[in-house]
Amino acid sequence: MYKLLLRPILFYFDPEKVHHFTFSLIRNISKIPGFTALFRSLYVVKDPSLERDFFGIKFANPVGLAAGFDKNAVLYNELANFGFGFIEIGTVTPKGQVGNPKKRLFRLKDDKGIINRMGFNNDGLEAAISQLKKNKGKLIIGGNIGKNTDTKPEDYTRDYLQCFNSLHPYVDYFVLNVSCPNVGSHAKLNDKDYLLELINAVQKDNGNFGEQKPILLKIAPDLNDQQLDEIIEIIAETKLDGVIASNTSTDRTGLKVSNERLAEIGNGGLSGQPIKAKSTRVIKYLAEKSNKSFPIIGVGGIHSSEDALEKIEAGADLLQVYTGFIYEGPKLIKNINRALIKKANSL
Template identity: 40%
Template sequence: MIYNSLVKTLLFQLDAERAHDLTYQFAQKVSDSSFLQAVARAIYNYQSPKLSQNIWGLTFKNPIGLAAGFDKNGKIPRAMEATGFGFVEVGSITGDPSIGNPRPRMFRLPKDRAVINRMGLNNDGAKTVVKRLKNKKISIPLGINIAKTHDSSVMGDRAIQDYIHSFHEAKKIADYITINISCPNTEEGKTFEDPKALNELLSGLNIRGDARMLPTLVKISSDLSKAELMKLLQVCEEHRVHGYVACNTSSKRDNLMTNSSVLDKIGTGGLSGPPIAEKSIQIIQWISKATNGQKPIIGVGGIDSFSTALKMMLAGADLLQVYTGLIYEGPSLIKDINRQLVKELKELNVDTIHQLVTAAEL
């Protein structure tokens, strides 16, 4: 209530990235203060044994995670845990540090409760972020999202070596790693969504050949056709990836109420929020069916309510991530979704999220 009546009003007076920076700075203060963490837990943190899941040998206290992009540099995991997240995904991190694209590069679409960003993978670089995270002790799973350095000269074998560097750095501290092959916010656009290039990348990372491999996921674009997705899944399954994150932001401008002249002025960037929820749900369904429900899926892209969260889980998502929804709903979104999940479990007289999905389908 406080967020929507006061904080959101103040933040929306600012440029979108400036508002994010202020929010991030406050979250850093929370991360550094046991008192502020206790306050955050008292206000926002809601847990129930019914929400707990064991996936990849990791315990997720609840299924709601922080999507990559919010904490690019690994400075606020403690604050996110205190706020009630079941897991956090840091990044994207890249082999080399990057300042990203010129500002302005983040834009709100209030009529659509959406955001367009072309941040350009700004981050402190894999080595620095990993070193920082070694001191961030948290009791929830930590994912690291890795991408190719934002540099058009880093192509071909150099691009694969760039990923390998970040991958080996991330393995030092991550509980799972997400390979981001679908970020549209770089000069050259999509990176490794060509099946041949993806095969070369996964071969370089040696996911299939290393029995001690950390859980490794691939993040899929929301703009893929079913045929394109199936080709990528075939490559991923041949390399025995451990799961999927669906979906990344969209380069398209479908289903928007925002005036076209405003969109033209904003220009390129990845669209996130409710306008891409339907795409994300469809792609989750396709992945789940193609893998016979045997590979865990993290659903992301447009979750701003319990209703959308439930649709993603019924489509096949085992875990969920939010980011843009936090901008419009505030941190209470996590608590609201988790509470309503528990309520749904009780109404269906089942004890686990897996049983919820089964019961809801009957």
């Protein structure tokens, strides 16, 4: 129904406007008596073989929603009814900010991809906390945190620490987003010395809490082998809990869309099917080179159960979808979980 009826209509309109419309639609439909139960009966799959235990958290299933979809934590309870095992909110910055000028979100229909240069648009830390207080306690929430665009380089760590300490009581794990190509001073955020400084500072503050929360690093799919080796070294040195591989890509190689259209769109991070192979390569490299010494959340180009199994075979322990959810609809999560059950039963 989604791909045949809803998607063609939604894809006729501006992507960002459709995003807001869809949020309102899901929220309002979920208020109608019986619809929450209907969604759960259609999409939620439960089976002991789906359960996963990583960094001290028990996941009902390994399929999560990536950050960027529910930036302000306004719809996570309703989105959970589509069968997600966990939902990552954000990227959250200390102060609310409008992000980059519009238009800043573009579909590549023939490529099943999206280019965005949103620029960490969000309502800010206090707004996110207000929404997270509505968590019914049945859903695992990840907090993806970053810096404000106008923050000076010497204050980057301050921004991350402010988000970390304030969100600590309300999320189950944290993600340090240092790999988004749509924010300023991208180079510093990927510098090894700075990453060590940032991670150590966050780890130190984590130790001040009675219950420490897992901390993961979200990395780009465009890193070369030397850079990936540095990531492995950083994780070993800081004892970070894991990695999310990967964020969006700046590479435009092999796309079906014309060069003229790409020039018209301009800069931004590419997600979806075009980066599937790149993210899988990063997962495989990290898993093999580190001898699976840390958990990996695999994300990038998962549009089918086959794509999901490919990520797991490469070394991913958990999965996240975003662009695939937009192109394939909520049935994607159900299909992936069913495929994982089938695989488990065949072993």
